Amino acid sequence: MKVLVVYATAEGSTAGIADWIAGALLARGHDVVVRSVDEVRDVSGYDAFVIGSAVHDQAWLPAGREFLTRQRRALRGKPVWLFSVGLPGALRDPLRRVAAWGEADVLVALLNDVDPVEHRLFTGVVTAEAFGWFGALVFRLLGGRFGDFRDWAEIERWSASISDVLAGIEAARR
Numbered sequence: 001m002k003v004l005v006v007y008a009t010a011e012g013s014t015a016g017i018a019d020w021i022a023g024a025l026l027a028r029g030h031d032v033v034v035r036s037v038d039e040v041r042d043v044s045g046y047d048a049f050v051i052g053s054a055v056h057d058q059a060w061l062p063a064g065r066e067f068l069t070r071q072r073r074a075l076r077g078k079p080v081w082l083f084s085v086g087l088p089g090a091l092r093d094p095l096r097r098v099a100a101w102g103e104a105d106v107l108v109a110l111l112n113d114v115d116p117v118e119h120r121l122f123t124g125v126v127t128a129e130a131f132g133w134f135g136a137l138v139f140r141l142l143g144g145r146f147g148d149f150r151d152w153a154e155i156e157r158w159s160a161s162i163s164d165v166l167a168g169i170e171a172a173r174r
């Protein structure tokens, strides 16, 4: 099975997560290609998909949403995993929990186009520069922290679970 890992990023941390997932699948013997959504026109050669986007204003980046809409017919009937990259891990409770609840809203907006096996929300890299001075000030006042919050162990575990499902599908086809 040929797997496409594809991502939409503004600042690069989603690309890093996509690269990690692709590497983890490759290490488990899968045939994997990793690309930005802007680089992919035709997905007909792929059998499974891991698709991720950074979250801005509680929604996927337009390039990520457009990819799903553009490819919805090609994705139908194929296993698709979705991941979103936001900032819950950069906040403290109770705001962290409120931000994590937003996962449902982010996901619901995607379900018109795709019926995923699973969706995960990861925390990415949060920088003051990306927010601008006012946004950064508000974020700090809310108790937010800047930094790289990507949890590689969690991402590795998720990649391993994807690999197990792919292996099961491959075994059933033999």
Ligand SMILES: Cc1cc2nc3c(=O)[nH]c(=O)nc-3n(C[C@H](O)[C@H](O)[C@H](O)COP(=O)(O)O)c2cc1C
Binding pocket: 008, 009, 010, 011, 012, 013, 014, 015, 053, 054, 055, 056, 057, 058, 059, 085, 086, 087, 088, 099, 123, 124, 125, 126, 127, 130, 131
């Ligand atoms: C303008 C802006 C808006 C954002 N809005 C949200 C949001 O609504 N929810 C969230 O969880 N994270 C939000 N974030 C945080 C980013 O999703 C997070 O920093 C992520 O790691 C960015 O991924 P990227 O480096 O691939 O662009 C926002 C970041 C920026 C710069």
